[in-house]
Amino acid sequence: MDSFLERCTQSVLEGEEEQAEDLARQALDLGYPPLAVIEDGFIRGIRKVGELWEEGTVFLPELVMAAGAMKKAMAVLLPALGAGVQSPAQGHLVIGTIEGDIHDIGKTLVATMLEANGFRVTDLGADVPVGRFVDEAEACGADGIAISALLTTTMSGQRRVVEELKKRALRPRFKVLVGGAPCSQEWAEQIGADGYAGDAVAAVALARRLICAG
């Protein structure tokens, strides 16, 4: 791997907030495409920390520090993703991480990429109650609801959003997109969602397919 991107990975692995932020700035100065630095640099670091945590080689404080470094880098790089975008809104999505779940790095990346590709996005943040997804989608006249879940214990909330929409007779008016590490296409089908995407680029393609084509 490119040694600069390797340093980005390493800064997250070591939980070095200042270094991560500084490398993110340098990346933009050096002309690296922001998405490539996020995916091939910083995300590699956070995923590796997750693996080490699962193996029991690192502990929660290190995981928290790595997430802190990741967030500092993202704060520099996310605005650059959308720079210069002036395309008219392709559709409107409400997005959030499901209740009980505070993981918001991937959700925020997806939200930014959607915006960078011409979608209007209402980001509800993390730990969002099931009913709030539906209330907000109705209130702002969205076309779809995008739900992130990173824990096997919280992904059932995605199913409850679909059930709530059915209860309020709002299917198929609002399309439902799901994502996050434990999710899959099979899971989306099982809970009656319209689609699953495994990363932010695929999420944009999915939103285009479901909303712009529909």
Ligand code: B12
């Ligand atoms: C960083 C992190 C944290 C940080 C979160 C900081 C934050 N503000 O987000 C902190 C330290 C707080 C944390 C806490 C916990 N964590 Co944690 N965490 C992670 C870690 C290492 C990385 C997640 C991440 O940011 N990835 C980078 C982003 C860019 O990727 P992503 O989230 O997958 O998103 C991409 C795609 O999934 C997709 N996507 C995401 N959302 C959506 C939505 C839609 C609609 C679409 C279409 C696509 C999409 O696009 C994104 C961009 O490419 C993961 C490991 C992993 N492999 O996921 C564990 C992990 C998710 N955590 C785990 C656990 C267990 C916990 C804790 C319970 C630990 C504890 N004992 O307290 C708590 C839970 C707290 C809670 N209630 O939510 C486990 C979950 C295991 C399981 N089976 O459920 C994991 C898998 C670690 C592991 N290997 O065991 N965690």
